[in-house]
Amino acid sequence: MARPRTYKSEGIILKGIPLGEADRIVTIYTLGSGKLRLVAKGVRRSRSRMSGYLEPLTYVSISVAEGRNIDTITEVEIIQSFREIREDLLLVSKGLYFAEIVDKFTVDRSPGSAEFKLLFDGLGRLKASYTTDLALRYFEMQMLKITGFGPEIYQCVECHTELEVDSHGFSNLKGGILGSECRSKSSEPSAAISVGAIKLLRYLQNESYDRVMGLNIPEVLLVDVEKLLGSYIRYVLDKKIKSKEFIGLISS
Amino acid sequence: MIRRHQDVGPVAKLVEEFHKLPGIGPKMAQRLSYHIIRMPNSEAASLAEAIVGVKDRIVLCSVCHNITESDPCNVCSDSTRDSARICVVEEALDVVSLERTGAYRGLYHVLHGVIDPMNGIGPENLKIKSLLDRIKNGTVTEVILATNPNLEGEATSMYLQRLISPLGILVTRPARGLPVGGDLEYADEVTLSRAIEGRQEF
Numbered sequence: 001m002a003r004p005r006t007y008k009s010e011g012i013i014l015k016g017i018p019l020g021e022a023d024r025i026v027t028i029y030t031l032g033s034g035k036l037r038l039v040a041k042g043v044r045r046s047r048s049r050m051s052g053y054l055e056p057l058t059y060v061s062i063s064v065a066e067g068r069n070i071d072t073i074t075e076v077e078i079i080q081s082f083r084e085i086r087e088d089l090l091l092v093s094k095g096l097y098f099a100e101i102v103d104k105f106t107v108d109r110s111p112g113s114a115e116f117k118l119l120f121d122g123l124g125r126l127k128a129s130y131t132t133d134l135a136l137r138y139f140e141m142q143m144l145k146i147t148g149f150g151p152e153i154y155q156c157v158e159c160h161t162e163l164e165v166d167s168h169g170f171s172n173l174k175g176g177i178l179g180s181e182c183r184s185k186s187s188e189p190s191a192a193i194s195v196g197a198i199k200l201l202r203y204l205q206n207e208s209y210d211r212v213m214g215l216n217i218p219e220v221l222l223v224d225v226e227k228l229l230g231s232y233i234r235y236v237l238d239k240k241i242k243s244k245e246f247i248g249l250i251s252s
Numbered sequence: 253m254i255r256r257h258q259d260v261g262p263v264a265k266l267v268e269e270f271h272k273l274p275g276i277g278p279k280m281a282q283r284l285s286y287h288i289i290r291m292p293n294s295e296a297a298s299l300a301e302a303i304v305g306v307k308d309r310i311v312l313c314s315v316c317h318n319i320t321e322s323d324p325c326n327v328c329s330d331s332t333r334d335s336a337r338i339c340v341v342e343e344a345l346d347v348v349s350l351e352r353t354g355a356y357r358g359l360y361h362v363l364h365g366v367i368d369p370m371n372g373i374g375p376e377n378l379k380i381k382s383l384l385d386r387i388k389n390g391t392v393t394e395v396i397l398a399t400n401p402n403l404e405g406e407a408t409s410m411y412l413q414r415l416i417s418p419l420g421i422l423v424t425r426p427a428r429g430l431p432v433g434g435d436l437e438y439a440d441e442v443t444l445s446r447a448i449e450g451r452q453e454f
């Protein structure tokens with residue numbers, strides 16, 4: 001038998017699903033090759049060498065053997081365990097939300113260093129932003145931008161004229177802001193969006209994380225933007241981000 | 253679908269049913285089916301009976317939700333057991349593992365799952381309300397959260413702790429440490445640091 005070809009990679013574990021008796025299929029977002037789905041043999045046995053390493057939200061370096069259908073992890077080492085996240089319920093729920101967004105927005109084996117960096121930075125900064133959900137909104141907006149779904153928030157999506165400082169509409173279908181005039185003529189559904197929400201979206205899309213986190217945003221506005229981005233993401237993916245509900249449950 | 257042209261009617265049906273079981277692939281399903289065809293009728297009948305019997309006679313204990321033949325189950329109705337302690341586990345199988353050790357003499361509570369936000373499984377899908385009722389009504393002084401030591405299990409335990417601690421009841425978690433027969437070299441960071449923190453006098 002020919003020796004299997006092997007390769008090395010490093011990445012962050014997004015999720016794992018049980019396979020057979022004691023194996024698990026692990027989804028990992030790697031630095032060089034994007035999202036990979038790999039088999040980890042025997043990890044569900046408590047004596048496994050790999051069990052503790054392949055939990056979601058762990059940054060690991062792995063050795064992989066190529067297989068016919070799916071590759072198999074042969075060795076794992078932890079680079080960063082993000083222990084502070086997994087020991088706090090709210091942080092875990094937010095971290096899993098990040099992982100689910102990355103998982104749903106990306107396809108297998110499509111390299112994306114920006115996605116990796118966003119996830120890695122996002123997890124690393126979670127603890128410092130404990131009391132606010134602004135970091136979640138930043139993550140959502142940046143992921144939309146990286147993957148090419150960034151909404152148009154400077155011009156009207158219908159007539160392409162620069163938007164006046166005013167409240168307008170947001171159309172999921174058109175992927176951006178619909179000027180108030182075009183909105184009144186349009187028969188398609190669009191959500192109302194305030195001047196403040198437009199400003200916040202622009203900040204989230206184009207400013208650095210530190211500047212965004214320095215903003216003092218009223219709770220009402222945050223809730224508006226959360227709903228708006230949530231509905232847009234739902235529309236873009238045509239899937240529900242399941243872990244979002246749990247964050248709501250935990251923070252209430 | 254794994255329906256092959258060689259497998260006709262009842263055989264194909266049997267193969268399909270086996271294939272639905274966990275850990276059984278199409279080949280194994282076929283092998284099992286052909287084994288059954290070769291079996292004496294009496295053996296096949298006793299297998300069928302065992303399957304039907306388990307569904308007919310086994311119920312969930314109304315107290316701890318463990319699988320049982322009599323309700324309440326043997327553990328819940330055993331007066332020699334320590335009713336001040338409840339050990340919370342994910343699945344009925346975990347009760348079997350713990351019982352085998354003989355080291356625990358308290359009662360159990362089976363959640364029938366674990367909080368798994370990414371798959372949309374929240375606390376409302378688990379047997380949590382009845383656990384809280386048991387704690388509030390009874391003479392319970394300690395709740396042991398024996399969910400699996402993985403991310404979902406930990407999240408579930410943290411969630412339960414948030415609900416139970418305010419009731420003034422001791423909430424504990426089984427110790428984390430090095431497995432018997434394991435190698436220090438291969439222990440992960442978190443396990444190893446917990447094992448050191450929880451070390452005991454030798």
